[in-house]
Amino acid sequence: MTTRVSAPKHATAPVAVLVAGAAALAFALAGCSGGSGGSGQTAGASSSTDEKPVSGGNLTFALSSELGCIDPQQVGNNDDIAIARQTVASLTTQDPKTGDIKPWLSSSWKVNTDASSFTFTLRAGATYSDGTPIDAESVKQNFEGIQALGAKATLGSTYLSGLKDVQVVDPRTVQVDFNGPSAQFLQATSTFSLGLVSDASTKLSVADRCAGKFAGSGPFTVKSFTPQSEAVLAKRDRYDWGSSTNAHTSEAYLDSVTFKVVPEASTLTGSLSSGQIDASADVQVTDLPQFDGNGFWVLNRTNPGVVYNLYLNAKTPAFADQSVRQAISKAIDRKAEAKLLTQWDKPATSVLSSSTPYWTDESSLLMQDVTGAKRLLDDDGWKVGGDGIREKDGQKLSFKLVYWQPSNDELQLVQQELKAIGIDLQLKQTTIADATATNNGTQALSWGNLTRADPDVVRTVFSARGTQNNNHRAAEPVDDLLDQQAATTDAKARQKLVDQATQQLIKEAWSIPVYQLSTTIAASEKVHDLKFEASSRLDFYDAWLSN
Amino acid sequence: MLRYLARRLLQGVFVLWAAYTLSFLILFTLPGDAATVAAAGGGDAGSVDPKLVEQLRHEYGLDQPLWLQYLRALGRALHGDFGSNPQTGQPALHEVTQVLPNTLGLAAAALLLAVVVGFLLATLSTFPRASWLRQTLGALPPLGAAVPVFWIGLLLLQWFSFHLRWFPSLGDQGFRSLVLPAVTLAVPTGAYIAQLLSRSLRLTLGRPYIEQVRAKGAGEARVHFAHALRNAVLPTLTMVGVLIGNLLAGTVVTETVFSRTGVGRLVVQAVGDRDLPVVQVVVVFAALVFVVSSLAVDLVYPLIDRRIVLGRAAAIA
Numbered sequence: 057m058t059t060r061v062s063a064p065k066h067a068t069a070p071v072a073v074l075v076a077g078a079a080a081l082a083f084a085l086a087g088c089s090g091g092s093g094g095s096g097q098t099a100g101a102s103s104s105t106d107e108k109p110v111s112g113g114n115l116t117f118a119l120s121s122e123l124g125c126i127d128p129q130q131v132g133n134n135d136d137i138a139i140a141r142q143t144v145a146s147l148t149t150q151d152p153k154t155g156d157i158k159p160w161l162s163s164s165w166k167v168n169t170d171a172s173s174f175t176f177t178l179r180a181g182a183t184y185s186d187g188t189p190i191d192a193e194s195v196k197q198n199f200e201g202i203q204a205l206g207a208k209a210t211l212g213s214t215y216l217s218g219l220k221d222v223q224v225v226d227p228r229t230v231q232v233d234f235n236g237p238s239a240q241f242l243q244a245t246s247t248f249s250l251g252l253v254s255d256a257s258t259k260l261s262v263a264d265r266c267a268g269k270f271a272g273s274g275p276f277t278v279k280s281f282t283p284q285s286e287a288v289l290a291k292r293d294r295y296d297w298g299s300s301t302n303a304h305t306s307e308a309y310l311d312s313v314t315f316k317v318v319p320e321a322s323t324l325t326g327s328l329s330s331g332q333i334d335a336s337a338d339v340q341v342t343d344l345p346q347f348d349g350n351g352f353w354v355l356n357r358t359n360p361g362v363v364y365n366l367y368l369n370a371k372t373p374a375f376a377d378q379s380v381r382q383a384i385s386k387a388i389d390r391k392a393e394a395k396l397l398t399q400w401d402k403p404a405t406s407v408l409s410s411s412t413p414y415w416t417d418e419s420s421l422l423m424q425d426v427t428g429a430k431r432l433l434d435d436d437g438w439k440v441g442g443d444g445i446r447e448k449d450g451q452k453l454s455f456k457l458v459y460w461q462p463s464n465d466e467l468q469l470v471q472q473e474l475k476a477i478g479i480d481l482q483l484k485q486t487t488i489a490d491a492t493a494t495n496n497g498t499q500a501l502s503w504g505n506l507t508r509a510d511p512d513v514v515r516t517v518f519s520a521r522g523t524q525n526n527n528h529r530a531a532e533p534v535d536d537l538l539d540q541q542a543a544t545t546d547a548k549a550r551q552k553l554v555d556q557a558t559q560q561l562i563k564e565a566w567s568i569p570v571y572q573l574s575t576t577i578a579a580s581e582k583v584h585d586l587k588f589e590a591s592s593r594l595d596f597y598d599a600w601l602s603n
Numbered sequence: 604m605l606r607y608l609a610r611r612l613l614q615g616v617f618v619l620w621a622a623y624t625l626s627f628l629i630l631f632t633l634p635g636d637a638a639t640v641a642a643a644g645g646g647d648a649g650s651v652d653p654k655l656v657e658q659l660r661h662e663y664g665l666d667q668p669l670w671l672q673y674l675r676a677l678g679r680a681l682h683g684d685f686g687s688n689p690q691t692g693q694p695a696l697h698e699v700t701q702v703l704p705n706t707l708g709l710a711a712a713a714l715l716l717a718v719v720v721g722f723l724l725a726t727l728s729t730f731p732r733a734s735w736l737r738q739t740l741g742a743l744p745p746l747g748a749a750v751p752v753f754w755i756g757l758l759l760l761q762w763f764s765f766h767l768r769w770f771p772s773l774g775d776q777g778f779r780s781l782v783l784p785a786v787t788l789a790v791p792t793g794a795y796i797a798q799l800l801s802r803s804l805r806l807t808l809g810r811p812y813i814e815q816v817r818a819k820g821a822g823e824a825r826v827h828f829a830h831a832l833r834n835a836v837l838p839t840l841t842m843v844g845v846l847i848g849n850l851l852a853g854t855v856v857t858e859t860v861f862s863r864t865g866v867g868r869l870v871v872q873a874v875g876d877r878d879l880p881v882v883q884v885v886v887v888f889a890a891l892v893f894v895v896s897s898l899a900v901d902l903v904y905p906l907i908d909r910r911i912v913l914g915r916a917a918a919i920a
Binding site: 118122124125132206207208210214261262263266267282283284285286316317318319320322323326327329330332333460487488489490491492493494495496497523524 | 633634635636639640641642643651652653654655656658659662687690691692693698701702753757760761764765766768771772773774775859860861862863864868869872875876877
């Protein structure tokens with residue numbers, strides 16, 4: 057790494073050397089100060105925000121997976137979301153610090169007591185990038201359009217499930233009614249999935265929408281989109297409805313953002329360190345330390361939602377046995393798991409990650425206890441066989457896990473820990489297509505997480521009455537708790553229900569949390585205020601480049 | 604001659620059909636389909652709603668019997684419609700033709716480089732008097748063929764892009780972005796040409812007629828270029844079809860390492876996404892290139908060696 061220091065023209069040579077030395081010292085200090093950890097949600101050596109933002113410039117941001125569809129209402133892939141999020145504004149916004157829902161395109165809203173009817177009052181003066189106004193009628197068109205997209209709107213259609221109808225009360229008031237309680241809907245209105253596009257855009261073909269030909273409501277518009285490789289977003293002139301959780305409300309500071317796909321990890325690292333790209337959230341964990349200081353900064357945030365879990369299938373005879381499930385959970389050392397991640401990652405402490413609203417620290421229920429695990433299995437009659445694997449009535453505790461996530465190291469640690477208590481876990485990493493097709497309910501166990509900044513995500517993943525039902529369970533009392541939290545708007549009452557449900561899922565070991573997913577931005581020093589929003593999606597609106 | 608051409612064209616059509624059908628069947632034997640991939644969202648939805656998969660499968664027409672899907676797809680393909688990417692709705696043919704010029708440009712630059720370097724190395728390794736020089740030059744091609752392409756790419760990037768900053772590490776705009784990928788891709792192909800050509804040059808140089816040419820007083824240069832090379836080049840020419848195939852395969856790695864858009868990278872993504880239409884367009888295209896280049900090579904033979912007559916079996920003993 058070369059550090060260029062331009063000394064004043066009149067300075068003599070020794071002064072120049074001194075300046076260079078001081079600069080080097082400053083860099084070294086910056087390197088030391090990084091990584092001291094933060095509030096638990098965000099950490100890392102961020103760029104200082106004392107300077108006043110300046111407008112202009114293009115930020116080049118690298119993504120690692122090929123670009124598919126960048127329509128915010130259809131998108132599901134993390135890298136595509138990074139682009140889509142910037143093109144739309146939402147009815148509400150979520151405070152990344154508190155998880156509270158705050159005004160954006162709606163200045164206020166009302167929710168009825170059982171969370172089945174929501175009335176939004178829209179702010180005046182906001183428009184889509186094709187010039188049409190953002191009014192109640194267009195909100196109706198959007199929500200009905202998402203329903204019509206059906207399964208293609210992978211996230212949005214689930215947020216709107218049970219939608220009865222959308223009524224235009226007056227041009228600035230819209231009422232959304234559900235068939236039953238849907239407390240999650242308010243948070244859903246803050247997501248990109250329910251972000252608003254113009255009426256004409258809701259009628260475009262799926263292909264045109266995916267290719268970014270829609271007119272959005274956000275601070276950036278799609279200037280060009282090349283499938284696979286590149287997307288360029290341009291600042292929208294006269295945008296002045298920035299969300300209440302951002303640092304400013306007028307036009308974005310950046311003139312444009314260029315997203316480039318760099319599939320090879322070492323090319324990405326080299327391109328960032330040699331200044332050919334400005335920032336990325338896809339730098340490999342092992343390469344991150346070199347960007348902590350040295351003219352760069354990193355920012356890490358835990359993704360909200362359900363943490364990475366082992367889902368045991370209730371239809372597997374051994375896992376119908378609660379002792380076996382509990383023994384597996386007790387065998388896992390979650391602190392050791394976190395050490396395999398970045399230096400800023402913290403161990404999993406509940407079903408929900410620590411950055412999720414309504415999260416409560418349940419780490420006392422998730423301590424490693426190898427002797428306790430062995431005792432549970434011994435007492436239950438599982439005897440260690442000649443090969444070190446426990447068995448009972450000719451049935452062996454030997455299972456195979458098929459997964460596609462980049463969790464090799466973390467799962468290999470689980471494999472060793474389970475081996476120590478006499479359980480054999482075979483691991484097979486494969487493609488998304490292969491893993492998704494294999495894990496169709498016939499496998500003994502599966503692996504996954506789900507990002508969402510609302511506790512209702514627990515119901516989505518675990519409820520026996522839901523469509524995912526990852527444990528393939530029959531309904532139990534915990535499902536009533538999950539349904540009740542979905543119908544409760546009072547924060548205290550909902551907190552109590554969420555706590556009870558998560559504790560029960562952990563105690564019965566239906567949920568076996570292993571580690572929290574996090575996202576880490578690595579950026580050059582000239583990039584400022586590139587942030588995470590509440591769902592740990594990237595937010596370029598406040599970002600700016602120093603000259 | 605016309606009958607020969609007609610027979611070759613018919614064979615070509617058969618090869619294209621076989622490539623189309625095999626790629627269809629192979630992709631169907633892989634677990635998972637476009638619907639499961641779309642439902643998984645590619646991101647963090649580790650768990651997939653089975654109802655959603657069923658619904659998408661219906662929308663994509665993947666719930667139809669296999670033979671019906673095949674016949675329909677084949678019927679459309681005969682009219683030039685290979686179907687659309689199920690997730691983005693873009694026509695597959697358009698997706699491929701959009702990035703094809705990039706790949707062709709890269710492959711052409713690499714082929715040119717490989718041919719020049721390959722010929723140079725082959726002749727130089729048989730030409731000099733000093734045996735140490737011959738041996739050193741002769742050792743280069745096996746080395747070039749043995750080193751993996753991605754490693755060469757990363758090494759070149761490390762030095763010429765990240766360290767010296769002479770060339771960009773990403774993208775496909777302009778000549779400068781073409782240099783490193785073309786060199787990367789040319790190394791194994793050039794090495795292969797050099798190996799083949801130097802072996803057959805050495806063989807040819809040992810033939811009695813070369814002795815006669817030398818006895819007549821011809822210099823080494825004349826012996827090499829006027830007499831030996833022309834005969835020695837035939838076995839290498841035979842391999843041109845295979846070499847072009849290798850080049851296209853090499854673009855997969857090269858385009859990924861250098862973040863270039865292109866057919867190689869597109870097809871890897873398409874296989875992962877179970878995007879059958881795009882895979883089939885690329886496979887059929889690759890088969891077409893193979894058919895055309897083999898035919899072209901066969902037509903060129905008689906121009907180089909007058910003893911070869913097309914369409915007659917066992918023309919040379």
